[in-house]
Amino acid sequence: MFKSVLKKAAGAVAVAAGLAAMSAQAADVKVGFVYIGPPGDHGWTYQHDQGRLAVEKELGVETTFVENVPEGPDAERVINQLAATGHNLIFTTSFGYMNPTLKAAKRHKNVKFEHATGYKQAANVATYSGRFYEGRYVVGHIAGKMTKSNVLGYIASFPIPEVIRGINATIRGARAVNPDATIKVVWVSSWFDPGKESDAAKTLIDQGADVILQHTDSPAPVQVAEERGVWAVGQASDMHKFGEKAHLTAIIDDWAPYYIERTKAVMDGTWTGGGDTWGGFKTGMVVMADYNKAIPADVVELAESIRKGIIDGSVHPFAGPVVKQDGTVAVPAGETPDDGFLAGMNFYVEGVDGEMPQ
Amino acid sequence: MDLFVAIMVNVAAASTPLVFAAMGELVVEKSGVLNLGVEGMMLMGAIAGFAAGYASGSMLIGIIVAGIAGGLLALLFGFLTQHLLANQVATGLALTIFGIGISAMVGHSFVGISLDPIAKGIPFLEDIPVIGKLFFGHDILVYASFVMTALVFYFLYKTRAGLILRAVGTNHDAAHSIGYSVIKIRYMAIVFGGAMAGIGGAYLSMAVNPMWVEEMTAGRGWIALALVVFATWRPGRVLVGAYLFGGISILQLNLQAMGVTIAPQLLAMLPYLVTIAVLVIISRDSGLMKKHAPACLGKIFHASS
Numbered sequence: 001m002f003k004s005v006l007k008k009a010a011g012a013v014a015v016a017a018g019l020a021a022m023s024a025q026a027a028d029v030k031v032g033f034v035y036i037g038p039p040g041d042h043g044w045t046y047q048h049d050q051g052r053l054a055v056e057k058e059l060g061v062e063t064t065f066v067e068n069v070p071e072g073p074d075a076e077r078v079i080n081q082l083a084a085t086g087h088n089l090i091f092t093t094s095f096g097y098m099n100p101t102l103k104a105a106k107r108h109k110n111v112k113f114e115h116a117t118g119y120k121q122a123a124n125v126a127t128y129s130g131r132f133y134e135g136r137y138v139v140g141h142i143a144g145k146m147t148k149s150n151v152l153g154y155i156a157s158f159p160i161p162e163v164i165r166g167i168n169a170t171i172r173g174a175r176a177v178n179p180d181a182t183i184k185v186v187w188v189s190s191w192f193d194p195g196k197e198s199d200a201a202k203t204l205i206d207q208g209a210d211v212i213l214q215h216t217d218s219p220a221p222v223q224v225a226e227e228r229g230v231w232a233v234g235q236a237s238d239m240h241k242f243g244e245k246a247h248l249t250a251i252i253d254d255w256a257p258y259y260i261e262r263t264k265a266v267m268d269g270t271w272t273g274g275g276d277t278w279g280g281f282k283t284g285m286v287v288m289a290d291y292n293k294a295i296p297a298d299v300v301e302l303a304e305s306i307r308k309g310i311i312d313g314s315v316h317p318f319a320g321p322v323v324k325q326d327g328t329v330a331v332p333a334g335e336t337p338d339d340g341f342l343a344g345m346n347f348y349v350e351g352v353d354g355e356m357p358q
Numbered sequence: 359m360d361l362f363v364a365i366m367v368n369v370a371a372a373s374t375p376l377v378f379a380a381m382g383e384l385v386v387e388k389s390g391v392l393n394l395g396v397e398g399m400m401l402m403g404a405i406a407g408f409a410a411g412y413a414s415g416s417m418l419i420g421i422i423v424a425g426i427a428g429g430l431l432a433l434l435f436g437f438l439t440q441h442l443l444a445n446q447v448a449t450g451l452a453l454t455i456f457g458i459g460i461s462a463m464v465g466h467s468f469v470g471i472s473l474d475p476i477a478k479g480i481p482f483l484e485d486i487p488v489i490g491k492l493f494f495g496h497d498i499l500v501y502a503s504f505v506m507t508a509l510v511f512y513f514l515y516k517t518r519a520g521l522i523l524r525a526v527g528t529n530h531d532a533a534h535s536i537g538y539s540v541i542k543i544r545y546m547a548i549v550f551g552g553a554m555a556g557i558g559g560a561y562l563s564m565a566v567n568p569m570w571v572e573e574m575t576a577g578r579g580w581i582a583l584a585l586v587v588f589a590t591w592r593p594g595r596v597l598v599g600a601y602l603f604g605g606i607s608i609l610q611l612n613l614q615a616m617g618v619t620i621a622p623q624l625l626a627m628l629p630y631l632v633t634i635a636v637l638v639i640i641s642r643d644s645g646l647m648k649k650h651a652p653a654c655l656g657k658i659f660h661a662s663s
Contacts, residue, residue, distance in 0.1 A: 038462055038572045040469040153615070159622065186614045187622030193576040194567045196607070199372055203611040206364040218574075220567045223472060241470050242569060354617035 029089065029267050031055060031259075032082035033065040034075065036094035037192070043217035043236040044191075044253070048093045048116075051255030058260050059267070071096025076103055083108035089266045091259065092116065101125060112271055114262060117162075119343075124273045128258060131280030132162075133169035133342070135251030136213075137317035138288060138306050139233050140173020142248055143211040144181045145299045146231050147174070151353075152183040153204025155214040155221055157191050159357045161345045163215050169317045170213055171351040177302070184209055184353045194220040205230055211248070222247055238289040249303075250289035257284045278339065282311045318342060323350045363491045365608055367478070370500045371566055373604030375400070375558040375575075377503040379582035380589075380596045381510050382554025387586055388514060389547035390527035390654035393435055394450025396555050397579025398457020403428040403556025404563035405465040408473065408570045411560075417476050421499070421560055428556020429549045431457060436548040440541045443658050454579065462572045473568035497565055499557075504597075506554070511593040523547060527652035530659040540659050555579065588637035591650045595637060603633045 031052070039049035045067070052063050064087065069078050075097050082090050083104055091114045092101045098118040105113045105125045113125040121127055143152050152174060156163050167185055174181040184207065186200045197216050201224040204212060211231040214221045219242040225232035226243030234240065234250025258279060265271040279285030288307060291300050309315030318341075322331035325348040331337050348356045379396050386393050406427030411420025435453050438444040476497045483494035514520040523543055526533045530540045562578070563570055581603060589595035610625040641647060 040462065040466055040572055042469055042571060184615045184617070186611050187625075188611075189622055189626035190576070192573075194569075194571055194574045195372070195375075195562055195576060195578070198567050199368060199608055200611050202364075202368050203608065203615050206361055206368075207612065207615045209615075218567075218571055219569065220571075223567055223569060226472075227475060242472050354614070355619040357619075357622045 029059075029061045029263065030087045031061055031063045031263055032087035032090040033063065034069050034078055034082070034090070034092045034094075034097060035065060035067045036069065036071065036096075037217075038067050039065070041192070041217060042219055042239070045093070046237050047253045048091070048255055051259040052091075054256035055259045055263050059263055061263060061267075069097075072100075076100035079104040079113075080107065083111045088112060089114065089263060089271075112266055112273060119276070121274045121276065126262075126273045126275050126277070128277040128279065130253050130285045131278055132251055132253070132286055133165045133317055134280040134307075134310050135286045135288060136166045136169040137173040137310070137315075138303050139213065139249065139251060140170040140175075141177050141306055142291075142295060142299055142303050143170065143213065143231070143233070144174030144176065144178035145302070146248065146295065147178070147181060147211050149208050149210045150178065150180045150182065151208045151210065152181060153201070153207075153209030153212045154183050154185045155197055155200045155204070155212070155216055156185050156187050157216050158189065159187065161343060164348070164356065165342060165345045166215050167352060168345065168349045172317060172322075172349055173306070175351050182351050182353050187357065188216060190216065192217045194218040197221050198224045201225060201232075202228070212246075219243075234289060240289065240292075245292075245294070247289075248292045248295060252287040252289055254284055254287045280310065281307055324348065325350060325352055325356075361612075363495065365612055366492055367495055368608045369601065369605045370496050371604075372607050373600045374500050374503045375561045375566070375578055376582050376585060376600040376603060377507065377597055378499075378558035378561065379555045379579060380585040380600055381503075381506055381593065382551035382558070383582055383586050384589075384591060384593060384596055385510060385514070385523070385554075386547050386551035387655055388527045388591060388652050389523050389544045390530055390652050390657065390659070391439065391544050391548055392446045392450065392656040393432065393453070393548060393551060394447060394583065395431070395435055395453025395457060395579075396551075396582050397575055397577065398454035398461075399428040399431050399552045399555035400559030400562070400575045400579045400582075401457045401461040401573065402431045403559035404574060405461040405468065405570055406556065407560025408563040408568075409464070409468055411473055411564055412468065412471060417564060420564055421557055424556040424560030424564075425553035426556070428559065429553040432548045432552020432555070433545075435552070436545045439658075440544055440548075443660065446656050446658070458573055465570045465572065468570040469572075471569065473564060475568045476565040499561055499565060507593050507597045514593065524652070527654055530654045530657070534659070534661060540661070544659075555582070558582070585633070585637075588634055588641070590637075590641040590647050591652065592641075595641065599633055599637050602636055603629045606632050 033052050035045045037045040066078050069075050089112045093116045095117045101115045105122050115127050117129045118127045171183040188196045188200050198220040201212050201221040205228050212221050212225045213233045214235045219239040222232040222239045222243040225246040231248050232246045236253050238250045240247040316336050318337050320331035320335040321333040324330050403424035407420040407424030410423035438449045439446050478497045480494040484490045526540050526543050534540050585599040589599045606629040
C-alpha cells in the first residue's frame, strides 16, 4: 500500500546549483497524502495525485501516498502511521477523513494536517476545498447555448449542499442565456459506479436531454454521450479521451498550486492551521479544460467572459435575484449571498425539473 | 413506445452481467461449493476481456479471454479449497480482495482508453416494426445469457452429468462412496463459475461501458451471489431475479427523470427490496426449497472421512 518516492537525485542537483538553504529545508520536509481511491480513477484521486507530483517536481521534497484508504477507523491508523514516520505535513483528501484527521492531529501536535472538503479545524489542522460551482456556472452557459431540446441531464450522487449547489449553478448559467432551458436530475446514490452512471446517462438521453452533466466520478457518462451523439461535460478531470466529439469541456480540480503553497509554508515556517481555504478560478483551484472545437467562437467567448468576470468579481453565480423553484426569492436583486449561504444551500432554483429529495 | 423500447434495451444491458455471474455461481453452489469471490472474478474478467479486446480488435477474443481469466482465478480458489481444504468463506472473500488488487494492477496501463462497444441489434430482424427493436435490438451477449440459462437448466435437470453434480452437492460422502470423484467434479463446477463471472465482468467493460476503471463492477458480484440464494438455486428464477433487479434499477432512474417525487435513497433500495421480496414469496414452499438447496453447501470434503 505504501509507495515512497524519493527525490534524492533532485535534491542533489539543487545543492549543486547552489540552492543549499532551500534543499536543506526540502530534505527536512516530508509530505504524506491519503487517498480515498486509486490514482488511476481518472477523476478525484487522480487530480490529487497530480498535485502531489507537482509538489515533488516544484520543491524537490519527498512525498508518500497511501491509496484506497476507506473512510473510518482504518483511515486513522494510516494517518497516524504517516505522522509517526516523519511526515511533517499530511493531506487527507476525502470528506470522511475529517474525524480521523482531527484525532491524529491531537496525538501528533507537531505534525501539520490539511483536510479536503471538511469543516472542522484545529491549531494544526487546516481545511480546503474548491468552488466547483464557479465552473458549473460557466458550463451552464455553454450547455444553455448548445442544447437543442432545452433539456439538460444531470447525474447526481447524494443530496448534500455541495451537489445541490452544482445543479443550481448549472441551470442558472443555462437560463442566463436560454430562459427555456430546464434540467432533469437523476440521483444514483453513489460517487462511483460506472454501470449505474451510464444507465442514468442513457435514461436522461432517452427522456430528451442532449447535454449530460455529472457530479459522479467515473467517465462512463461521457462515453455514453459520445455513443449517443449528445454533449457531455467532464467531472474533476479532463475526460475528453472518453468522448472526443461529445466532451464540451470539463471542470478540473487543480490542487497543485495549493499543495505547493502549503508545502512551501511549512518549509518557511509560516504555515498556520485553523483556517479554511475555498479556492476557485481566482486561485487556480478550479480550471476549465480545453473547449471542444465544435463550440461556436461566440459561445467560447461568452464562457471565457463569465470565467474572467468571476475572477475579477463582476460576476457571481448566485448574484440576486436567486429565485427558488416555488417562486419565492432566496436572494433579492442587487444582493450577493455570502459563503455561509452557499455552503448550506438546500433548495432548487427555477428551472430544475422535479422536486428536491429531502 | 420508443421510450419503452429504450428502457427495455437498458434493462437487458443492466441485467445481463448478473445473469452470467449468477448462473455460474448457481452451478458452483449446486456442486456444494460456496465461492464468495464472484466480485473478484468479475473484475478479473472485466480487465482481461477489455485488454484482449483492445489488443486483438476482436470482441469474441475478448470475451473468450475474459472467461479464461475468470476461470483461472477460480482455479486458484479450487486449489485452495479442494486440495488444501481451506475454509471456503474465507478463501472466497480473499479471492474478491485479490481480484480487486490484481485487476487494478494489470489494468493500470489501460486507464483512459475507450473501446467501440459490442454492436447492438440483429440485422433485418431489428427493423421489424414495433417488436423489432424490443426483441432483436440487443447485443449478442444478451441472447447468449438466455441460451446459457437454458443450457444450465438442461444440464442440471436433464443430463446424467447434471444429476451427478447435484448428487455431489447434496451428499458428497454418498457420491464418493459410489465412485464419483467429488473433487474433480467440484473443480469443473468452480472453473465454470469463474468463467461465467469473467464473462459477466467483461460485459460491463466491453458492452455497458467499453473502458476500464478500477472496481468498475461496483458490487454486482455480491448481488449475483444473493440472487442465487433468493432464487433458491433454480436457474429460471435466477434469470427472473436478475431481470427484476435490472428492471427496477432502470425504472427508478426513469421515474426520477420524469420528475416523480420519491426519495432517491428509497428508489436506490427498491431493486434490492423488490427482488428479495418477490423471490422469497415465489420460493416460500419450504419442501421445494429443501429439495433444491445443495445440502453440502460450503462443507469441506475429505475423502478419508
